[in-house]
Amino acid sequence: MKFLVVSTNTKDVSPFLAAEFQRIEELRSAGVLIGGWVKADFSGAVLVLQCAEAAEANAALATLPIVINDATSFELIEVVDLDMETTK
Numbered sequence: 001m002k003f004l005v006v007s008t009n010t011k012d013v014s015p016f017l018a019a020e021f022q023r024i025e026e027l028r029s030a031g032v033l034i035g036g037w038v039k040a041d042f043s044g045a046v047l048v049l050q051c052a053e054a055a056e057a058n059a060a061l062a063t064l065p066i067v068i069n070d071a072t073s074f075e076l077i078e079v080v081d082l083d084m085e086t087t088k
Contacts, residue, residue, distance in 0.1 A: 001050070001051060001052065001053065001054075001057075001078055002034075002048060002049070002050055002078070002079050002080070002081070003048070003049045003050075003051060003054065003057040003076055003077065003078055003079065004046070004047075004048055004076075004077045004078075004079045005045075005046065005047040005048070005049060005057070005061065005074050005075070005076055005077075006044065006045075006046055006074060006075045006077070007044040007045045007046075007047070007066075007072045007073065007074040007075075008043060008044040008072060008073050008074070009042075009043055009044050009066070009071060009072050010070070010071060010072055010073055011070075011071045012071070013066045013071045013072065015069075016065040016066050016069055016071060019065040020064060020065045020066050023063060023064055023065060024036065024064075027049075027060055027063075031050060032049055032050060032051060032060050033047060033048070033049060033050075033060075034048050034049065034050045035047065035048035036048070044072060044074075048079075049061075054076060054078065057076055058076060061074060061076070
């Protein structure tokens with residue numbers, strides 16, 4: 001399953017950025033994080049996760065330093081590809 005994650009920073013995340021990008025790379029290498037962008041105003045991020053279920057996606061997000069340090073909130077949304085061949 002694919003999950004869209006939209007986060008909104010709730011406090012200054014700058015103390016956590018180095019660790020955050022390191023963990024992002026680990027999730028990318030593991031095939032969990034398959035897309036990611038920072039909002040243009042730097043108020044949060046948009047991520048795409050590939051996980052078996054929502055609980056797995058939530059568990060992966062819980063390892064991010066800005067989540068651990070309660071510096072962001074996020075919405076987790078299950079999505080499906082628009083490619084009709086993959087949704088049949």
